Amino acid sequence: MHPTDATTTLTLTRPDDWHLHVRDGDVLGTVVPHTAAQFARAIIMPNLKPPVTTVEQAQAYAGRIRAVLPPGSDFTPLMTLYLTDRLDPAEIRRAGATRAATHQAPIVAAKLYPAGATTNSDAGVTDIRRIYPVLEAMQREGLLLLVHGEVTSPDIDLFDREAVFIEEQLIPLRRDFPELRIVMEHITTREAAHYVRDAGPHTAATITAHHLLFNRNAIFTGGIRPHYYCLPVLKRETHRLALVEAATSGNPRFFLGTDSAPHPAHLKEHASGCAGCYTAHAALEMYAQAFDAAGALDKLEGFASFHGADFYGLPRNSGTRTLQRMDWQTPTQFPFGAAELKPLQGGETLPWKLLPA
Ligand code: DOR
Ligand code: ZN
Numbered sequence: 001m002h003p004t005d006a007t008t009t010l011t012l013t014r015p016d017d018w019h020l021h022v023r024d025g026d027v028l029g030t031v032v033p034h035t036a037a038q039f040a041r042a043i044i045m046p047n048l049k050p051p052v053t054t055v056e057q058a059q060a061y062a063g064r065i066r067a068v069l070p071p072g073s074d075f076t077p078l079m080t081l082y083l084t085d086r087l088d089p090a091e092i093r094r095a096g097a098t099r100a101a102t103h104q105a106p107i108v109a110a111k112l113y114p115a116g117a118t119t120n121s122d123a124g125v126t127d128i129r130r131i132y133p134v135l136e137a138m139q140r141e142g143l144l145l146l147v148h149g150e151v152t153s154p155d156i157d158l159f160d161r162e163a164v165f166i167e168e169q170l171i172p173l174r175r176d177f178p179e180l181r182i183v184m185e186h187i188t189t190r191e192a193a194h195y196v197r198d199a200g201p202h203t204a205a206t207i208t209a210h211h212l213l214f215n216r217n218a219i220f221t222g223g224i225r226p227h228y229y230c231l232p233v234l235k236r237e238t239h240r241l242a243l244v245e246a247a248t249s250g251n252p253r254f255f256l257g258t259d260s261a262p263h264p265a266h267l268k269e270h271a272s273g274c275a276g277c278y279t280a281h282a283a284l285e286m287y288a289q290a291f292d293a294a295g296a297l298d299k300l301e302g303f304a305s306f307h308g309a310d311f312y313g314l315p316r317n318s319g320t321r322t323l324q325r326m327d328w329q330t331p332t333q334f335p336f337g338a339a340e341l342k343p344l345q346g347g348e349t350l351p352w353k354l355l356p357a
Contacts (some may be wrong), residue, residue: 006313008325009353010288010297014290014317015304017042017283019146019185019206019249020064021276024048026337029068031262034280036075038354040317044077044113047120055094055107055349061106078312080146081110084123085130089137096141096325097118108312109144109183110134116152118231119275122173127274132176137250139180144312146183149192151234159216162232163191174199181311184209186259188232190242194255197246204311207247208253209286210277210344215240227344230261231275247303248296255308256282264339277344282330286345288323326353 020042022031035042043066052061065077081087081095085249095107112131112340113124125131138145149170150161174182184196189204197204209232214232219225227232246254260283263351268274281284284304293301309316311352332346 005296009322010300010324011303011320013305014040014319014321015256015284016040016308016317017258017260017280018183018255018308018312019043019045019208019259020280021045021047021259021261023262024061025343026063028064029280030336030341031074031260031280032065032068032333033070033073034285035260036069036073037357038280038284038321039075041076041078042318043109044079046082047113048211049120051120051123052080053082053087054091055081055098058095058107059098059105061064064106066246072151077105077107078314079105079107081107081328082123082160083110083112083125083131083134085126086135087131087134088223089133092134092137092141092143095143097140098354104272106145108314109146110138111146111148111185113148113153114150114169117148119263121148125200128173133244135173135177135180139177140332142181144181144183145177146185148231149184149187150309158233162187162189166191166195170195174203177296178202178314183257183311185245185257186230186232187229187243188235189239193242193246193254194269197249197251200255204253204255204307205246206259206308207243208259208277209279209290210234210258211240211243212227212290213286226270226273227277227342227346229268229273229275230259230277233275238243241258244294248299250290250302251308252302252310254303256287256304257312258307262336264336265333265342266339268342277343279344281334282345282350282354284321284323284351284354285352288349293353321357325351326356327351328353331336
């Protein structure tokens with residue numbers, strides 16, 4: 001199939017979201033159904049308060065996610081552990097045992113947040129060398145390492161933190177664990193896109209819809225726009241173009257990860273606003289828009305439905321979802337516990353719409 005400008009519908013094998021935040025408690029009922037309506041599976045980030053650091057916590061969290069699924073939904077949460085300086089390698093072995101095919105909530109990866117890099121990362125890793133025994137266990141068990149790739153030093157310019165992380169941390173890590181599968185999450189720069197492209201078969205990256213659609217001007221257009229603030233922060237246009245090139249290249253080591261990250265609106269519209277863009281309600285629509293703008297709709301299925309599953313060593317989904325070229329206006333807000341959740345581009349018109357399953 002070769003979708004063209006005139007394509008009006010696009011049918012894909014059911015896709016997955018390889019990077020997602022759903023939080024916990026009463027907000028799950030809003031955000032989990034949005035993702036379950038779009039994706040068959042999602043990698044659930046562990047940066048709760050307190051973070052998800054044990055198999056037991058991850059399984060209980062998966063149960064709370066499953067409890068809010070709409071009746072009949074077969075959505076599967078793929079769970080992750082949060083790496084700290086003190087995590088016991090034995091916990092990695094226990095996590096590996098949850099990946100038996102029949103398991104309802106397999107733990108497939110662990111997330112490295114450099115301490116202080118982003119939302120709820122205070123318990124993160126202060127020095128990667130401290131977790132080398134854990135990384136060895138992960139390499140042995142076949143658990144993936146998911147990396148928030150930014151240095152945290154205040155001396156390094158915010159816009160340079162990803163590129164510096166690659167040089168100072170990722171290149172040595174890659175060398176020391178040649179068989180460990182590493183996903184550099186939510187890449188935002190040309191340096192990261194080129195690094196991953198050239199880093200060999202065990203290194204991949206997720207790319208968000210918002211980093212494909214927007215550059216850093218979006219944060220400052222007509223005033224400061226907190227709903228466009230995320231981490232790693234949007235970069236300049238040359239970087240956005242490099243991300244679009246990577247996502248639409250057909251290279252199987254680039255795949256979909258929304259990093260949809262809900263926060264209450266009043267904490268984003270704040271003197272010290274939280275980082276995170278909420279896109280789960282319209283994720284595929286936003287990706288379709290980005291791929292369409294690049295003339296690459298024919299590359300969306302690989303990016304959204306095949307590359308992630310293949311890299312994780314999980315089966316591809318069966319069944320399909322269909323997008324239709326059709327203007328529609330997105331909701332401006334959703335309930336979020338006692339607060340409000342304002343999605344990215346709320347109230348705006350999008351050119352693609354996902355049809356009901
Ligand atoms: O913008 C972000 N929000 N980046 C992250 O790394 C974390 C996420 C969140 O949890 O809010
Ligand atoms: Zn994230």
